[in-house]
Amino acid sequence: MKFVIEHLSKSFEKKQVLKDINFTFEEGKIYGLLGRNGAGKTTLFNCLNRDLKVDNGNFYIEDENGVRREVVADDIGYVLSTPTVPEFLTGREFLKFFMDINEKSIKNPKSIDEYFDYMSIEPEDRDKLLKDYSHGMKNKMQMLINIIAQPNILLLDEPLTSLDVVVAEEMKQLLRSLKQNQITIFSTHIMDLALDLCDEIVLLNHGELEVVEKTDLDSSEFKDKIIAALREEENE
Amino acid sequence: MNKTLKISFSLKNTYRVNGILFSLKQIPLLKRLLPSTLYKVKGLKIVANIISVLWEFVSAFLGKFLYFFTMVCGIGILYKELPENEVFLHILLFLTVIGSFVNTHLFNPTKDKYYAMILMKIDAREYTLVNYIYSILKIVIGFLPFTILFGMDRGVPLWFCLLLPLCIAGMKLTYAAITLWDYEKRGFGYNENKLSKYVWGCIALLLGITYAPPAFGFALPEMVSMILFLVCIPLGAISLKKVLTFRDYYAINKELLAGLTNQMDSTVATQLVKQANEKKISTDTSITSNRKGFEYLNDLFIKRHKKILWNSTKKISYVCVCLVAAVLVGIYLLPEEKSAINKIVMTWLPYFVFIMYAINRGTNFTQALFMNCDHSLLTYSFYKQPNFILRLFQIRLREIMKINAVPALVIGVGLALILFATGGTDNPLNYVVLIVSVLCMSLFFSIHYLTIYYLLQPYNAGTELKSGTYRIVLTVTYFVCFALMQLRMPIMIFGVMTIMFCVLYSIVASILVYRLAPKTFRIRT
Numbered sequence: 159m160k161f162v163i164e165h166l167s168k169s170f171e172k173k174q175v176l177k178d179i180n181f182t183f184e185e186g187k188i189y190g191l192l193g194r195n196g197a198g199k200t201t202l203f204n205c206l207n208r209d210l211k212v213d214n215g216n217f218y219i220e221d222e223n224g225v226r227r228e229v230v231a232d233d234i235g236y237v238l239s240t241p242t243v244p245e246f247l248t249g250r251e252f253l254k255f256f257m258d259i260n261e262k263s264i265k266n267p268k269s270i271d272e273y274f275d276y277m278s279i280e281p282e283d284r285d286k287l288l289k290d291y292s293h294g295m296k297n298k299m300q301m302l303i304n305i306i307a308q309p310n311i312l313l314l315d316e317p318l319t320s321l322d323v324v325v326a327e328e329m330k331q332l333l334r335s336l337k338q339n340q341i342t343i344f345s346t347h348i349m350d351l352a353l354d355l356c357d358e359i360v361l362l363n364h365g366e367l368e369v370v371e372k373t374d375l376d377s378s379e380f381k382d383k384i385i386a387a388l389r390e391e392e393n394e
Numbered sequence: 395m396n397k398t399l400k401i402s403f404s405l406k407n408t409y410r411v412n413g414i415l416f417s418l419k420q421i422p423l424l425k426r427l428l429p430s431t432l433y434k435v436k437g438l439k440i441v442a443n444i445i446s447v448l449w450e451f452v453s454a455f456l457g458k459f460l461y462f463f464t465m466v467c468g469i470g471i472l473y474k475e476l477p478e479n480e481v482f483l484h485i486l487l488f489l490t491v492i493g494s495f496v497n498t499h500l501f502n503p504t505k506d507k508y509y510a511m512i513l514m515k516i517d518a519r520e521y522t523l524v525n526y527i528y529s530i531l532k533i534v535i536g537f538l539p540f541t542i543l544f545g546m547d548r549g550v551p552l553w554f555c556l557l558l559p560l561c562i563a564g565m566k567l568t569y570a571a572i573t574l575w576d577y578e579k580r581g582f583g584y585n586e587n588k589l590s591k592y593v594w595g596c597i598a599l600l601l602g603i604t605y606a607p608p609a610f611g612f613a614l615p616e617m618v619s620m621i622l623f624l625v626c627i628p629l630g631a632i633s634l635k636k637v638l639t640f641r642d643y644y645a646i647n648k649e650l651l652a653g654l655t656n657q658m659d660s661t662v663a664t665q666l667v668k669q670a671n672e673k674k675i676s677t678d679t680s681i682t683s684n685r686k687g688f689e690y691l692n693d694l695f696i697k698r699h700k701k702i703l704w705n706s707t708k709k710i711s712y713v714c715v716c717l718v719a720a721v722l723v724g725i726y727l728l729p730e731e732k733s734a735i736n737k738i739v740m741t742w743l744p745y746f747v748f749i750m751y752a753i754n755r756g757t758n759f760t761q762a763l764f765m766n767c768d769h770s771l772l773t774y775s776f777y778k779q780p781n782f783i784l785r786l787f788q789i790r791l792r793e794i795m796k797i798n799a800v801p802a803l804v805i806g807v808g809l810a811l812i813l814f815a816t817g818g819t820d821n822p823l824n825y826v827v828l829i830v831s832v833l834c835m836s837l838f839f840s841i842h843y844l845t846i847y848y849l850l851q852p853y854n855a856g857t858e859l860k861s862g863t864y865r866i867v868l869t870v871t872y873f874v875c876f877a878l879m880q881l882r883m884p885i886m887i888f889g890v891m892t893i894m895f896c897v898l899y900s901i902v903a904s905i906l907v908y909r910l911a912p913k914t915f916r917i918r919t
Binding site for chain 1: 429430672675677679686687688690691694695698699766767769770771773774775776778779782855916917919
C-alpha cells in the first residue's frame with residue numbers, strides 16, 4: 159500500500175503554506191516530519207485529515223496492484239499533541255462506545271480489559287472519568303483507539319513532547335511494533351526522537367516535502383545535514 | 395505627566411481602533427474582502443481614530459445627559475407633590491453617593507490598565523494618577539452643562555448648579571481616598587465590577603432612599619441637600635491629597651487586574667472555560683447505561699449533565715406552574731379583571747416567542763456538547779463518518795426537544811387554563827392552537843440551535859467561539875424574538891402561522907443538515 163499526495167497546495171490569504179506537494183509514503187515505515195515553526199506541518203495534517211479544505215491537488219491510497227482509491231475517514235488516524243478524550247466518559251465506557259459503533263470493522267476484537275492491559279492502564283484507572291486521567295493516560299487512550307481502529311495512515315502531531323520518559327518510551331515501542339501494516343507520519347521538533355524512531359526523515363521546507371537522504375552519513379553528519387537544509391529557508 | 399497622558403490616549407485609541415477593525419473582520423462577507431494587512435491601512439485607521447475620538451467626546455457628555463434626563467429628572471417629574479428643586483437635589487444626592495462607589499474609574503479593571511501597567515510596565519502610579527485626574531476632569535466638564543440646564547430648569551440657583559460638578563467629583567474623590575486608606579489598613583482591594591452582596595444591599599437601600607421617600611411626600615430639604623453636597627468639596631480636596639500621595643498603585647492594580655489577566659491570556663481563558671465545563675460533569679459513580687453505540691454515548695452524556703440540562707428545565711417548569719397558579723388565584727380574587735386578562739391571552743401569543751427564546755436550553759446544550767464531547771471526539775476519524783454524524787444529530791435533536799418541551803407544555807396548558815378561567819373563547823380550536831403553537835415554538839428553538847451548531851460548528855480546537863456567522867445568527871434570532879414582543883395578533887392567526895413556520899423550518903433544517911453537516915461538522919481550524 160502507498161499513500162500518494164499529488165499537487166497539494168494550501169494558502170491562507172496571500173501566504174502559500176503548502177506549495178504543490180508531491181510525495182509518496184510507503185507502508186511499513188515511520189516517516190519523521192520535520193520543519194521550522196510555522197512551516198505548515200499541522201496544516202498538512204489538517205488537510206490530510208480533511209479538517210481543512212485544500213486549494214488544489216488530491217491524495218489517495220494505491221494498493222499492491224497499483225489500483226488507486228479515495229482516502230476515506232476510516233483510513234486516517236490522527237493523534238494530537240494535546241490528547242483529547244471525551245471527559246464525561248470513563249476509560250471503559252469510551253472503549254465500549256468505540257467498539258460498539260465499529261463492531262463490523264474491528265479486526266480480531268479483544269476484551270476491553272485486554273486492551274487496557276496492552277496499554278498498561280491500571281485496573282483502578284479503567285472506571286475513572288477521563289477528565290480525571292493524567293496527560294499520559296489520556297495520550298494512551300487516544301493511541302489505544304487508533305490502535306484498535308488500525309487506520310492505514312496514522313498521523314501523529316508531536317505526540318510524545320509532553321510525556322514523561324517512561325510513557326514516551328512505551329509509546330515509541332508501541333509505534334515500532336505497529337508500523338508494519340500502516341503508514342506512520344510523525345511530526346516532531348525533537349531531532350533525536352525523529353532519528354531514533356523514524357525510518358525516513360522528511361522535511362517540510364518552502365511548503366514542499368523532501369526526503370533527507372541518509373546514505374552513508376553517521377548520525378552526527380545526518381543531523382548537520384538536516385539542520386543545514388532547514389536553515390536554507392532562513393538564508394533565502 | 396504629559397507623555398504618560400499621550401501614551402495612555404494612544405494606547406486606548408490603538409486598541410479601540412484595532413478592536414473596530416477586528417470586529418469588521420468578523421463579519422462573514424467583509425472577512426473575505428478585507429486583507430490580513432488591514433491593520434496597517436492608513437485610511438481605515440484614520441476613520442477608526444475619528445470614531446474613537448468621537449466616542450471619547452460622546453462618553454463625556456451623552457451619558458450624563460441621559461442620566462439627568464431619565465434617572466434624575468425623568469423619574470423626578472413623577473413626584474408632583476414636592477418642590478421640584480428639593481426632588482432634584484434629593485435624587486441627585488443619593489444617586490451621586492451610589493455613583494461614588496460603583497463608578498470609581500480608579501477601581502475599574504479596564505483593558506487599557508492591563509496593557510499599560512501589566513504588559514508594558516508603564517509606571518503604575520503615574521499612569522493611574524494621570525488617567526484618574528483626567529477622568530475627574532471629564533466628570534466636572536461633562537456634568538457642568540447638564541447641572542446648569544436641568545438644575546436651573548428645576549429651580550436650583552445658578553451658583554449652586556456651577557458648583558455641583560465639583561461636589562460630585564469631590565464625593566468620588568472622597569470614596570477613592572477612603573478605599574485607598576482601607577487598602578493600607580486591611581489590604582483589601584476594591585473592584586467595582588465585583589461587588590459583594592453587602593455592597594449590592596447598600597445599592598438597593600440607597601436606591602430605595604432615592605426614590606421611595608419622595609413618593610410618600612418626603613424629600614430632603616433643599617438646604618440639607620446643598621450642605622451635604624457642598625461638604626464634598628473640602629472633603630474632595632483633602633482626599634485628593636491622599637490620592638496623590640498614595641504609593642502602592644502597582645500592587646492595587648495588580649490585584650484589580652488579576653481576573654482580567656486570565657481573561658486576556660487566551661490559553662488561560664480557554665483552560666478556565668474548559669475547567670468550568672468539566673465541573674458540570676456529574677461524578678456520580680452509580681451512573682451507567684445499558685444501551686449501545688450512540689444511544690449509549692447520548693444516555694451517559696444526558697445523565698452526567700443532568701444538572702445543567704434537566705434540573706434547570708425542571709426549575710423553569712416549576713416557576714411557570716407557580717406563575718400560572720398565581721394568575722388563576724388572581725382571577726378568582728379579582729373577577730372584574732377577567733375580560734382584560736382574556737383579551738391579553740387572546741392577542742399576546744407573539745410575546746411568548748420571546749419567553750420561549752429566553753427559557754430555551756439550546757445554547758447551553760450545544761455548548762456542553764462541544765466542550766465536553768464533540769471537542770474531543772471530532773478529532774477521531776470514526777466520529778466524522780457521515781452516517782454517524784447524522785445518527786447522533788437525530789438522537790440529540792430528540793433529547794433537546796424533550797428537555798425544552800416540558801416548560802413549553804406547562805406554559806401552553808397554563809395559558810389554555812387561564813383562557814378558560816377568564817371566560818374562554820368562541821372557538822374551542824383556540825385552546826388546541828395555543829398549546830400546539832407554544833410547543834412548536836419550543837420545537838423551533840431546539841431545531842434552530844442544534845442545526846446552526848451542526849452547520850456552522852463555531853468552536854476551534856482551543857474551544858474558542860470563532861464563527862462570526864454563528865454570532866450573527868444568534869443576534870438576529872434575539873432581535874427577531876424581541877421584535878415579536880411588540881406584535882399583537884389573535885391566537886388563531888399567529889398560532890397557525892407559528893405551526894406552519896415551524897413545520898417548514900424543520901423540513902428545511904433537516905435537508906440542510908443531511909446535505910451539509912457531514913462536511914461542516916468539523917473542528918474549526
